[in-house]
Amino acid sequence: MPAEKVELADLRPLRQEVKPTQWGVAAPCSSETFKTRSNKSKPLARDWTDRLSHESASRTGSSLKGAFKHLQNPNIISLGGGLPLSEYFPFDKVGFVNPQVANGQVTEKKLESYAGKHDLRNGQSVFDLSVALNYGQGSGSAQLLRWITEHVEIVHNPRYADWQCTMSIGNTSAWDMVLRMFTKAGDVVLSDAYTFSSATETASPFGVKFVGVEMDDQGIRPDSLRHILNTWDPAEHGGSPKPFLYYAIPTGQNPTGSTQSTERRKEIYRVAQEHDLLICEDDPYYFLQMDQFDPSSKPNDTTTNKPSAADLVKMIVPSFLALDTDGRVIRMDSFSKVISPGLRVGWVTAPEQIIERYKKHADVSTQSPSGLSQIALFKLLDEQWGHAGFFDWLLHLRTEYTQRRDVAAHACERHLPKSLLSWSVPEAGMFLWVKLDWEKHPQAAGKTATEVEELVWHDVLAEGALVARGSWFTAAPSKTANEVFFRITFAAAPLDKVEEAIRRWGEALRKSFNIQSEI
Amino acid sequence: MPAEKVELADLRPLRQEVKPTQWGVAAPCSSETFKTRSNKSKPLARDWTDRLSHESASRTGSSLKGAFKHLQNPNIISLGGGLPLSEYFPFDKVGFVNPQVANGQVTEKKLESYAGKHDLRNGQSVFDLSVALNYGQGSGSAQLLRWITEHVEIVHNPRYADWQCTMSIGNTSAWDMVLRMFTKAGDVVLSDAYTFSSATETASPFGVKFVGVEMDDQGIRPDSLRHILNTWDPAEHGGSPKPFLYYAIPTGQNPTGSTQSTERRKEIYRVAQEHDLLICEDDPYYFLQMDQFDPSSKPNDTTTNKPSAADLVKMIVPSFLALDTDGRVIRMDSFSKVISPGLRVGWVTAPEQIIERYKKHADVSTQSPSGLSQIALFKLLDEQWGHAGFFDWLLHLRTEYTQRRDVAAHACERHLPKSLLSWSVPEAGMFLWVKLDWEKHPQAAGKTATEVEELVWHDVLAEGALVARGSWFTAAPSKTANEVFFRITFAAAPLDKVEEAIRRWGEALRKSFNIQSEI
Incomplete structure (x- = not known):
């Protein structure tokens, strides 16, 4: 197979055979x-x-964990490591209900899976609670x-x-x-x-x-x-x-x-x-x-x-x-x-x-x-979705985040005063980075950029919106910044709230800068 | 209530009332x-x-996490933190099957519980997947x-x-x-x-x-x-x-x-x-x-x-x-x-x-x-067992570990050569610490204690038992130890295997030290 080929189909036939001990406790x-x-x-x-x-x-590593390699030999009985027995884990079974995705969309159907304590021994899965709930590497x-x-x-x-x-x-x-x-x-x-x-x-x-x-x-x-x-x-x-x-x-x-x-x-x-x-x-x-x-x-x-x-x-x-x-x-x-x-x-x-x-x-x-967490991910990503299903899920997220970003970008257009703020619309991630022309602030004279940033941030908070201050993110905070930015995320709130928070933000800024009419 | 009083009953009536935001995301x-x-x-x-x-x-701490305190105010819409929305967590429900314990014994009955995505919002629990699967503090x-x-x-x-x-x-x-x-x-x-x-x-x-x-x-x-x-x-x-x-x-x-x-x-x-x-x-x-x-x-x-x-x-x-x-x-x-x-x-x-x-x-x-992990523990320890149930479980463990320790101690009595080995029976934990009179080893002359320890350890391994070498545990490994110990755990193997491994250990030592007959 050419190395460049993108392969989303079931990879199971390509998997190398591995020794059963590979799936064991802390292997x-x-x-x-x-x-x-x-x-x-x-x-x-x-x-x-x-x-x-x-x-x-x-670092020399853990001598105890090093000794685990001898447990690959099934004839050896270990009195070595202080690993508790799975019969003392008070979890008999854990079940997961996950969404099914197809063609980048979440379907009505739910996927159900269970991890039992001895699925490995019983041949039902290569992972079970007896392994997942014990020590690992x-x-x-x-x-x-x-x-x-x-x-x-x-x-x-x-x-x-x-x-x-x-x-x-x-x-x-x-x-x-x-x-x-x-x-x-x-x-x-x-x-x-x-x-x-x-x-x-x-x-x-x-x-x-x-x-x-x-x-x-x-x-x-x-x-x-x-x-x-x-x-x-x-x-x-x-x-x-x-x-x-x-x-x-x-x-x-x-x-x-x-x-x-x-x-x-x-x-x-x-x-x-x-x-x-x-x-x-x-x-x-x-x-x-x-x-x-x-x-x-x-x-x-x-x-x-x-x-x-x-x-x-x-x-x-x-x-x-x-x-x-x-x-x-x-x-x-x-x-x-x-x-x-x-x-x-x-x-x-x-x-x-x-x-x-x-x-x-x-x-x-x-x-x-x-x-x-590992067995939850394994059940979902390996046993349920497979690689193709995971990409379907990622496609779903892409659509959702595109929509959220668009809502936020349109709300910014609508509600933020452009004489004060400028931004570009991101192609990825969760954040919109907005620059404030802080020197237009009525109290800018005699204040640093960071002082105005703080002032404005509190005004926005008082109006009911929490945004992140740009100065929190300066790589070298000791230098006196001469710019003011705010970071807003369109990922964390329901869409109508994103719009409402951006509206409040614009409102707060207009009050703060005394420019009531302009958007 | 006197501070000394041991209280295992339901503590819920004593709990202080807390604000609902206390149970929220990354609160x-x-x-x-x-x-x-x-x-x-x-x-x-x-x-x-x-x-x-x-x-x-x-350490000044995380400025972003510091801002979370403002989210205690439900009127504030956050565009602050990059926390994904719970609708993008592909886990709708997680279920747990746990053992019931009473009077220090595991009963036939199983306890079942479920964590849904919005149990908190729906008033069914103070913890749910929308919180557990998001960022925390x-x-x-x-x-x-x-x-x-x-x-x-x-x-x-x-x-x-x-x-x-x-x-x-x-x-x-x-x-x-x-x-x-x-x-x-x-x-x-x-x-x-x-x-x-x-x-x-x-x-x-x-x-x-x-x-x-x-x-x-x-x-x-x-x-x-x-x-x-x-x-x-x-x-x-x-x-x-x-x-x-x-x-x-x-x-x-x-x-x-x-x-x-x-x-x-x-x-x-x-x-x-x-x-x-x-x-x-x-x-x-x-x-x-x-x-x-x-x-x-x-x-x-x-x-x-x-x-x-x-x-x-x-x-x-x-x-x-x-x-x-x-x-x-x-x-x-x-x-x-x-x-x-x-x-x-x-x-x-x-x-x-x-x-x-x-x-x-x-x-x-x-x-x-x-x-x-946290919600699994919460469901079990808070909602299912409570403090009293947890102590019942601990009592169960005490009985089990006592029995395991006893089996190991009796097996040591039976199988280990006392002219070479000495130990005392532990009151707690998972380990038996056994001292070897290493100078009796046929090849002891010209060898250090650690060299004999290594020799014996490999002999025991060859006989099919893995034990831990005492030298792994010296606080100051640079000092030349003049003693040889082995640590065995009675916690990690089924009881019959513990006995068998101790038997193999005794066997290996007798071979190694040329004292075939004596136990």
Whole structure:
């Protein structure tokens, strides 16, 4: 099968046969076992060993978990690990009711599935509660890791051979672990000028700062990135060495909503190669790419030529992982925006050497994601939907988010004073980023941009709408910003409330700026 | 109600009324809201601010999560956070089948419960999938935190006023977070001479070493602890300052199986007061305390005078938390050994100042435990069993573990060569700690204890039994040990296999040491 082929059909015939012990309690597992395509012609990833932090390099891993490998031999009785017996898990059965999706639409039919305690032993499933509710490995369970590995092949099909996946408990934790793997106090991470506030808040307590790179409508600018790297002088940055970690949110960026085009990604990747950067691709909104905004459309327009699930994979912009020839991308995926945040399951894809360090770290900190979450995802994604069904669901989300975005964009047109505010309509994600001409504020004289931002934010709150302040997202908060932005999300409220909140926002601004009549 | 009273009855009438928004998506919560007893007469905890690491002290928390407080006002429409809508969670309903327990025994009857997407809105429950499957707070959900807070009151009833709980994703992660809160590279943590290997493996990559304190049958020795602290000279410890963190596994210690008596705990606590130690009480085996071992009993003896669930609370040894008058104990509890490890839910109890730092850290790393795990626990522990039912379950576990321990102890008597091995029968936990007279090994001359340990371990493995090597658990692995121990667990295999594995172990040892006839 050509490596480029997008394959959404049932992958089960392509699956390698694995030993039954692979599905057992805390069985070690690796993406290598689950790849359905040959990697033989691909090169190996660059070696990042020289960049590992002392903390990461010195991890020896858990000796107890190491001993689990002997349990692959069914003749060995284990008195080794303190794993409780499944008869002491007071859950006999867990059942799930999930929606069925077909052609990008949720149908009337409901899918029901059950996980019993001994489905594995009884030959009913390769995953059951006796395994899911016991201890696991840092990688997560083999059962779900197989599905994830296949998904990565379908969507990103990495260009180097030794890529692997491991589960995370979410991208925030994954980022925390990547930072501890590759940075030390005094280091600098490069990012968009405005970036996800939790990403900087994760780093700053251990002395790692962000330096923001100029952005345009497509996010980070390659020329600015190159300039910063070409002219880096530690003396100008409090002694920080030249950065080698770039934190990217390439799709539906948080907070600006910008999406890097394919060409932009390639340019950025070239800069990364020139300066040997490691790209940490935090991409939770990847599958919230939307149809193009048509300002003349009615919000409830539904296209007659609906794309299929297979079209979806072709329509979406390639990830950095898909472009990565050198193994310089650590991609962090999350189920949070496409299935549910509360499950606390995501995954990381990177060269095997990095995944190995990650798993060792997980073994002595986060351990594995919740086994209950894992079996819920396995039942839905592997046993019920399969890859094709998941893409049908993603197609459904695309339609829904397109509609929500359109409603928000039209409401902004209708309700926001254009003499004060400007924005562009996002192609992906959950956010609309709105710039305020703050100097027009009656009390602007003698106030900083941030002070006006605060003033206006409280006015909007008093009118009954909560929006996020742009200053929360500055990569380097110490610099005095001279711009004011607000981030609004069209994802979190019912559609009529989104419209109403935007109306209140416009209202609050007109009061605040004394421009009652204009919209 | 007197603070000392053990209360297992339905606590619902004592619950404070809380605002409905408390049960909403990512609603901030605090144990303070859920305490059923007055704390007015109790003193406040010692202030630990001066001991916080730079990392912990400089945490400002998540600005986004901080904004959630405004959502307590139902009139405010949020365009603030990127929280997906529950209609995009492809789980309509999750059902659970759990065992019923009465008088410490599992009955024939099964308990069934369901979590729907909008049970909260529909008035059917205070917790539902729309909340559980969305983002949460570092503390975990209010719904389960209430139950946990009440449980802590029932069992430990802390003696100072400003204690709080927060959920963790398990004790390994909690320990990782405590270390990052209170230590820096070069620091030393005190522990038992043999301790949980993951605890040291978590600490060592960031340069924090363990120093082991001498142990006897009751675990750590107060005189040794005092001596180490009295005579601490940084020069003798590579410059490490005098330690102030003591990592304790007071009950069914891993790996030695020892349990500190009440008197021992009080003595240790006095040393902690003298030297201003902070005690980190890692206590997953607390409820695996067993009946006394009677060497003359038959393994399947069942006592006729069964204790009740209320008796259980009186029978168990008090925790450090229960003895803590100063707020110098960070207690880590886990559902892993009493419900299921795969749920990845535990909790931490400590002074409010420490819990506040912990939650801030969780917000930018682990976030909350899986919402699916939380709602599974809530349905079972709050809605189905209640506190009384949970104690009935614990009583059941006590009976089961007592029986397992007895089978293992009798099997050791029967199968192990006493000229080589010695052990004492544990009162709690999962482990039997067996000392080997390694110098009797035919190849002992010219070999170290650890080399003989390895040799014997492989012999045992070849005979078909996996046990854990004592050297994996040395607090300070650099020191050349002159003793050989093995840890066996009677928790993880079916009873007949436990006996068989112990038989194989004895067999392997007799072969290894050339003492075929003797048992």
